[in-house]
Amino acid sequence: MDATDRKLLALLADDAETAYRDLGERLGLSAPSVFERVKKLKAQGVIKRNTIAIDGEAIGRPLLAFVHVNTEGWGKSPELMAIQDDPRIEEIHAVAGDTCLIIKVRCESTKALEQLLKRIYDVPGVQGTRSYIALNTYLERNARTELVEPEMADA
């Protein structure tokens, strides 16, 4: 994982369909060398997978929300994890703070969100939820590397 790898990751994150030849030009490498690096990054698990970014509104899910879930005892129950079969659920994180779980959901409507919340409330141990409805998304992207070496300044 050197500076070239980080720049390569940044280029692929921006457009994963760029030809190895073009990537090589930008990195000062030949196409096979770029291929080798990508292969290694995939084997190492740095690149988890290639995917597409889908527009939420275009697929009929204009409502984005973050749902904080409070549970008695520990939050991660199999019943609660079962909700991930719902394609509206995009993320589930256990967090430290004044809530137990944060769930990111993308719904068709407020009614669909209500149904989802109902399902969450039906899980044993769930004490309550607090929802944050996104009014506008200014930025939404995957993990990024920086093109330059990160500076480790202290506090």
Added chain:
Amino acid sequence: MDATDRKLLALLADDAETAYRDLGERLGLSAPSVFERVKKLKAQGVIKRNTIAIDGEAIGRPLLAFVHVNTEGWGKSPELMAIQDDPRIEEIHAVAGDTCLIIKVRCESTKALEQLLKRIYDVPGVQGTRSYIALNTYLERNARTELVEPEMADA
């Protein structure tokens, strides 16, 4: 946007490197037909772009956090939006609820998060922040379509 398109999007979200021939087999179409559909979905903006999923830990950013930002007046100031040049910032949403903005960040360390918070606090109009540190991520994926027709049940 018919059922075939939704299934195609689901397949591409799972693995965007699948050959059109293989996609065609699963969809009951020929490779050129799949190509046509993908082209249309891109032109319509349904597919926003092809990208790679990068492992946060592998690039030295094991610390995921959601930062709620409270501001006086309206949250979206140019100064605050300028923080998106930092690759640690993955998402910025204006939300309705007991906070103004939710920011998703992925940092190298608690010190790096502290610096980021410092930068946010330095923006005029920012009254306070509340951070939720992810202890464990159970699910993290992009927008998904469902393979079957969504049922619009009422409340």
Added chain:
DNA sequence: CCTGAAACAGGCAAATT
């Protein structure tokens, strides 16, 4: 939407520095 064909890029092997 499918069949056939051309252009292109991906992936490997040998050769070179």
Added chain:
DNA sequence: AATTTGCCTGTTTCAGG
């Protein structure tokens, strides 16, 4: 030892029907 050059296989992409 690592990278580049060149080649072959396969996919992508464009016709025509």
